[in-house]
Amino acid sequence: MGFLLTAALLCIVSGIAAQHSNQRQNLALRGRATQSSTYYNYNIGYLALAANSNDGNLDSNYYHGSCSLTGNDMSPWWRVDLLQPNKISQVVVTNRGNCCSDGLNGALILIGDSLNNNGNNNPSCSQITYIGNGATLTFECNGMVGRFVNIVRPGMAIVQLCEIQVYGEPLLGPICPTNNLIKIDNQKSR
Numbered sequence: 001m002g003f004l005l006t007a008a009l010l011c012i013v014s015g016i017a018a019q020h021s022n023q024r025q026n027l028a029l030r031g032r033a034t035q036s037s038t039y040y041n042y043n044i045g046y047l048a049l050a051a052n053s054n055d056g057n058l059d060s061n062y063y064h065g066s067c068s069l070t071g072n073d074m075s076p077w078w079r080v081d082l083l084q085p086n087k088i089s090q091v092v093v094t095n096r097g098n099c100c101s102d103g104l105n106g107a108l109i110l111i112g113d114s115l116n117n118n119g120n121n122n123p124s125c126s127q128i129t130y131i132g133n134g135a136t137l138t139f140e141c142n143g144m145v146g147r148f149v150n151i152v153r154p155g156m157a158i159v160q161l162c163e164i165q166v167y168g169e170p171l172l173g174p175i176c177p178t179n180n181l182i183k184i185d186n187q188k189s190r
Helices: 002-021 050-054 178-188
Strands: 032-035 077-094 107-112 124-128 136-152 163-170
Touching (some): 032 050, 050 077, 077 124
Antiparallel strands (some): 032 077, 077 163
């Protein structure tokens, strides 16, 4: 009985600690990023990978290797897979700083669990109407639930960004079979 009670208490305490630690944790850091295409700058030999924008590096200078950039595509997109559904409170976007700030203007921030149309059919959290060179803007998503966060620009365009931060909390906490343990223990004591 002592072991089961200790296991149940540990599970409850770890669940409470996980909830508190996730309140301001950047969920995008553990996610997997991808984008519709990847631009290669032949002049400097730089591949503007999707993963550059969820690596925790807030440097907004494209030439330092910290930004992502798609090719000039029809409705280009960037996406991070958070690996599980989350209740998302905020998405924080950092734009390229050294030039060309219009690479996010008009982009939609989408959140959901579907990969239909590469996740671009998911519900909208917000639209980036304008963001200046090197600016960081916070978009409130008010607890929208989803595994995927997409940035998509309708029409012929590029998507370039230097960092995405996603704040919220996972929907799935630690799995604690405390009810089953107590039932098993009660059955043994009869």
